[in-house]
Amino acid sequence: GAVVSQHPSWVICKSGTSVKIECRSLDFQATTMFWYRQFPKQSLMLMATSNEGSKATYEQGVEKDKFLINHASLTLSTLTVTSAHPEDSSFYICSARKTRSYNEQFFGPGTRLTVL
Amino acid sequence: GDSVTQMEGPVTLSEEAFLTINCTYTATGYPSLFWYVQYPGEGLQLLLKATKADDKGSNKGFEATYRKETTSFHLEKGSVQVSDSAVYFCALKGRGSQGNLIFGKGTKLSVKP
Numbered sequence: 200g201a202v203v204s205q206h207p208s209w210v211i212c213k214s215g216t217s218v219k220i221e222c223r224s225l226d227f228q229a230t231t232m233f234w235y236r237q238f239p240k241q242s243l244m245l246m247a248t249s250n251e252g253s254k255a256t257y258e259q260g261v262e263k264d265k266f267l268i269n270h271a272s273l274t275l276s277t278l279t280v281t282s283a284h285p286e287d288s289s290f291y292i293c294s295a296r297k298t299r300s301y302n303e304q305f306f307g308p309g310t311r312l313t314v315l
Numbered sequence: 316g317d318s319v320t321q322m323e324g325p326v327t328l329s330e331e332a333f334l335t336i337n338c339t340y341t342a343t344g345y346p347s348l349f350w351y352v353q354y355p356g357e358g359l360q361l362l363l364k365a366t367k368a369d370d371k372g373s374n375k376g377f378e379a380t381y382r383k384e385t386t387s388f389h390l391e392k393g394s395v396q397v398s399d400s401a402v403y404f405c406a407l408k409g410r411g412s413q414g415n416l417i418f419g420k421g422t423k424l425s426v427k428p
Contacts, residue, residue: 304361
């Protein structure tokens with residue numbers, strides 16, 4: 200298989216707090232992981248690409264100081280939403296690409312973030 | 316920039332009906348094209364793909380043909396089942412990209428018994 204998990208699956212937090220979302224490749228090594236954001240009835244928008252052991256590459260318009268990405272191992276990437284505000288409420292999805300594979304990405308089930 | 320446009324949903328069909336979900340794209344060069352499916356409560360799964368013009372991707376009775384002349388990659392299935400109820404995403408990956416995908420907005424399909 201090629202299973203990607205995300206934790207938590209949903210989280211509710213107060214405005215101003217930080218939230219960490221984990222993305223794990225359970226049965227393969229992933230040099231590259233991607234973080235997407237999905238608004239209701241909208242497509243997935245790529246936020247950043249993270250490569251194990253190096254800094255993430257952020258898409259235009261994504262604040263890297265607000266959305267901290269760490270990819271410290273070949274099976275784990277984390278996204279931390281710092282000082283969250285209600286407008287950060289969204290569905291966050293990660294995907295992972297197998298090491299030495301350019302093609303297929305395997306997606307996690309997503310994390311629903313609600314900021315009050 | 317590159318983009319994907321797919322038909323708005325939701326689409327509601329009766330079991331055994333014919334399905335078409337339209338997808339067109341704008342891209343420089345010759346991108347690879349994909350259809351992903353997201354079943355309720357699950358992550359996106361690759362349904363089928365095509366990497367060059369005139370290629371036909373197929374899986375689980377679904378088909379899509381890469382049409383360069385119309386920049387389209389329409390998804391079709393001859394006879395849908397209740398278990399096909401899901402959200403379907405059309406996506407492209409450019410040749411020169413780092414592997415990131417550009418998605419359409421998704422089309423929700425509901426199949427009634």
